[in-house]
Amino acid sequence: MTHVLIGVPAREEDKALWEAVPGCEFLYDEAFDAESLAWADVIFGVVPAKKLALCRRLKWIQFPAAGVDYYCMRRGAALPAGVTLTNATGAFGQRIAEHALAAVLGLYNNFPQYRDMQRAGGFENLGMPLSLHGSTVLMIGAGDIGTAFARLTRPFGCRNIAVRRTKAPLGEPFDETYTLRELPALLPQADAVLCALPATRETQHVMGGEQFALMKRASVFVNVGRGSAVDTDALASALQAGRPGAAALDVTDPEPLPAGHPLRQCPNVFITPHIAGLGFGHRPEVTDYITSLFTQNLRLFLAGKPLKNEVDMALGYTKKASESAPVAGRRDV
Known part of the structure; x- marks a missing residue:
């Protein structure tokens, strides 16, 4: 028995x-x-x-x-x-991917800033929102979450790029497949970057100051994998410098962030308490x-x-x- x-x-x-x-x-x-x-x-x-x-x-x-x-x-x-x-x-892939898509669309449309403005009693047009249609979307991590996210971006006509451990082509819903070593050449092309990596020694601080500096000024960065994949302080500095233009974080390192951490004060960031995939x-x-x-x-x-x-x-x-x-x-x- x-x-x-x-x-x-x-x-x-x-x-x-x-x-x-x-x-x-x-x-x-x-x-x-x-x-x-x-x-x-x-x-x-x-x-x-x-x-x-x-x-x-x-x-x-x-x-x-x-x-x-x-x-x-x-x-x-x-x-x-x-x-x-x-x-x-x-x-969890589908649910987390939906959270990530909502985050990208919310950042593209300045929802966090409009919410802050609402609370402050303001009423001002923040300018032309961005569109996901025809964008280049980079999935760092092409497992369950990354694949589900790529399926959701397909109807927007996005160019979906997978970054994974091996370069073997994945096919639909991805257009191209690369390895982490090729990340520096891919980041300048991306309009949106999804980080959906597990916490391993290999993925520790995959995204740091050098990587963020390669991103477009209008790009958005979303992390729904593990906080350890991102150098948190480097991300805060990068956002203040305008590359990337905005970020959504469901995971951080440390988690939760200290009360006075700079990321908590960034107007172009919103943080959720690791709830994308309950x-x-x-x-x-x-x-x-x-x-x-x-x-x-x-x-x-x-x-x-x-x-x-x-x-x-x-x-x-x-x-x-x-x-x-x-x-x-x-x-x-």
């Missing part, structure tokens, strides 16, 4: 779905008590770093979010040897997706087959399906 610890809020319909999987015994414990962790072969949830050493039988964790830097980048949070980690990539237990469609993913993975686990969304711990994000090694020895009978 495989011991499955559920550490996320569970609806009655979720419990019925999971408990219909044969060969499993389930325990529901969002507090991750020591006895529960020592008992579990499988965990669905976010095990606190300080409790990982209590996991004596653990073979697989299903993480209920996409970003797994909690385990890949954080000191003292390394998973026990032999433990497989899967994430929820695919659950996680498990918030939006029903997201919860349904992740619940279904876990159920599929649980059946694969019991059958000794490769799991969906297996994370490459060295890279810090999900492997391609073709790169995922078979998961052997996962049936406990």
